[in-house]
Amino acid sequence: xxxxxxxxxxxxxxxxxxxxxxxxxxxxxxxxxxxxxxxxxxxxxxxxxxxxxxxxxxxxxxxxxxxxxxxxxxxxxxxxxxxxxxxxxxxxxxxxxxxxxxxxxxxxxxxxxxxxxxxxxxxxxxxxxxxxxxxxxxxxxxxxxxxxxxxxxxxxxxxxxxxxxxxxxxxxxxxxxxxxxxxxxxxxxxxxxxxxxxxxxxxxxxxxxxxxxxxxxxxxxxxxxxxxxxxxxxxxxxxxxxxxxxxxxxxxxxxxxxxxxxxxxxxxxxxxxxxxxxxxxxxxxxxxxxxxxxxxxxxxxxxxxxxxxxxxxxxxxxxxxxxxxxxxxxxxxxxxxxxxxxxxxxxxxxxxxxxxxxxxxxxxxxxxxxxxxxxxxxxxxxxxxxxxxxxxxxxxxxxxxxxxxxxxxxxxxxxxxxxxxxxxxxxxxxxxxxxxxxxxxxxxxxxxxxxxxxxxxxxxxxxxxxxxxxxxxxx
Numbered sequence: 001x002x003x004x005x006x007x008x009x010x011x012x013x014x015x016x017x018x019x020x021x022x023x024x025x026x027x028x029x030x031x032x033x034x035x036x037x038x039x040x041x042x043x044x045x046x047x048x049x050x051x052x053x054x055x056x057x058x059x060x061x062x063x064x065x066x067x068x069x070x071x072x073x074x075x076x077x078x079x080x081x082x083x084x085x086x087x088x089x090x091x092x093x094x095x096x097x098x099x100x101x102x103x104x105x106x107x108x109x110x111x112x113x114x115x116x117x118x119x120x121x122x123x124x125x126x127x128x129x130x131x132x133x134x135x136x137x138x139x140x141x142x143x144x145x146x147x148x149x150x151x152x153x154x155x156x157x158x159x160x161x162x163x164x165x166x167x168x169x170x171x172x173x174x175x176x177x178x179x180x181x182x183x184x185x186x187x188x189x190x191x192x193x194x195x196x197x198x199x200x201x202x203x204x205x206x207x208x209x210x211x212x213x214x215x216x217x218x219x220x221x222x223x224x225x226x227x228x229x230x231x232x233x234x235x236x237x238x239x240x241x242x243x244x245x246x247x248x249x250x251x252x253x254x255x256x257x258x259x260x261x262x263x264x265x266x267x268x269x270x271x272x273x274x275x276x277x278x279x280x281x282x283x284x285x286x287x288x289x290x291x292x293x294x295x296x297x298x299x300x301x302x303x304x305x306x307x308x309x310x311x312x313x314x315x316x317x318x319x320x321x322x323x324x325x326x327x328x329x330x331x332x333x334x335x336x337x338x339x340x341x342x343x344x345x346x347x348x349x350x351x352x353x354x355x356x357x358x359x360x361x362x363x364x365x366x367x368x369x370x371x372x373x374x375x376x377x378x379x380x381x382x383x384x385x386x387x388x389x390x391x392x393x394x395x396x397x398x399x400x401x402x403x404x405x406x407x408x409x410x411x412x413x414x415x416x417x418x419x420x421x422x423x424x425x426x427x428x429x430x431x432x433x434x435x436x437x438x439x440x441x442x443x444x445x446x447x448x449x450x451x452x453x454x455x456x457x458x459x460x461x462x463x464x465x466x467x468x469x470x471x472x473x474x475x
Contacts (some may be wrong), residue, residue, distance in 0.1 A: 002104050004028035008067055012084055013075025014046055017098040020146035021073045022055055033065045035084055069093050073101050076167035079454050097171030102147025110160040114206050117184025117337045118283045123359035124164040125287035125308055132304040133296045137161045148235050166202040176209035179293055181286050183216045186336035190365035200225050210235040217289040220244040242278040249285045256285055272306050277344035313444035315341055318451045321458055323421025326451040329428040330444030335371050339431040342378045353380040354423045356415040360386040361431030368395035375399040381418055383411040387435045412450040
């Protein structure tokens with residue numbers, strides 16, 4: 001554990017992670033300073049609370065406090081080209097992330113889950129699987145609860161179940177999961193990384209402190225990517241895949257099958273689960289593998305996984321209006337998640353395109369034309385929003401008709417006007433939400449409200465519609 005008492009510690013970034021780090025540091029009797037290059041009303045309110053706890057807070061671009069710091073704790077959203085972080089690095093102050101700080105102040109083992117897509121769903125599956133089989137755990141990390149805020153609970157837990165992002169893994173030092181899960185590696189955050197190799201190596205840091213008796217549960221395709229980069233995995237490996245029949249856990253005609261020694265045969269029938277699609281099959285495989293290495297009985301695992309309901313904002317059916325389904329997939333923040341959504345939603349009659357797609361947001365430097373062939377097969381029209389809308393139109397207009405919209409509300413209304421019975425209006429942005437929204441949840445909630453307004457308008461029109469005139473001669 002870090003010796004923090006009477007140390008001067010700088011916290012960079014004052015979101016949920018930064019605030020949790022500040023609170024933990026105070027409990028460990030450190031002297032705390034906090035800075036954030038933004039200066040918003042929510043941050044100002046946060047600063048009032050922190051100053052009341054005797055924390056020196058600076059907002060906006062300003063010189064760092066003139067203090068000799070022993071440690072800097074950085075929130076995952078702070079980029080490496082941040083002016084403040086550059087100054088700290090230039091002064092050779094040790095830098096760790098909030099995840100590392102929380103880990104070093106925890107006393108139980110942890111299960112860590114990363115990957116481009118599926119992290120939150122798999123983290124929730126693992127938490128549910130363990131709890132329903134009398135293993136004490138809480139979910140924390142990138143899922144929304146900072147590790148620092150639950151560190152003191154760990155004395156009463158068997159495991160921490162952690163969702164971890166590549167951003168968090170960049171700043172680990174000793175962080176070591178007893179069980180590390182890598183779900184997949186597909187293009188994301190290309191505005192932060194120099195390329196896919198750089199991004200893959202960031203994800204692979206989840207394994208770097210593991211020992212030979214720990215476990216790595218890895219998608220076969222992701223393992224091949226790491227081996228092509230000569231990235232070592234020092235722990236015992238279990239593989240899974242829906243596409244590779246040679247994986248330890250694989251997919252065969254709707255069944256999740258195992259060839260692990262002492263655990264061969266069918267594990268779970270996807271038709272008995274509420275989750276749908278090949279991507280969710282892999283999320284379930286990963287959860288089953290975690291349960292297996294922790295010696296949870298298969299029967300208990302299967303029952304807990306079958307009853308799991310998909311989390312909001314993930315291919316969530318919001319409503320059906322005039323025969324048109326409205327699906328909220330706001331959690332889609334990259335092209336791979338968009339592709340999975342398009343392959344998961346029901347097809348149109350005779351295989352005709354039946355999706356009216358709403359996409360766009362903050363650019364993450366993707367090659368958007370890569371998804372073009374799938375768009376031509378599934379999407380009858382695209383309604384584009386946010387800062388990437390022009391870029392998306394340039395990439396997609398050869399594959400499907402594209403309309404620019406000034407807001408999500410306008411896009412929903414335009415899609416609704418063009419939709420016919422049997423169509424699907426799908427919000428699957430393939431971009432970050434931060435150009436127009438607080439986060440993907442806020443974006444999804446705005447979509448839900450827009451659809452609710454459509455339902456209300458439909459009911460109002462029906463209620464006040466004039467009675468049909470009687471035909472001549474009717475009694």
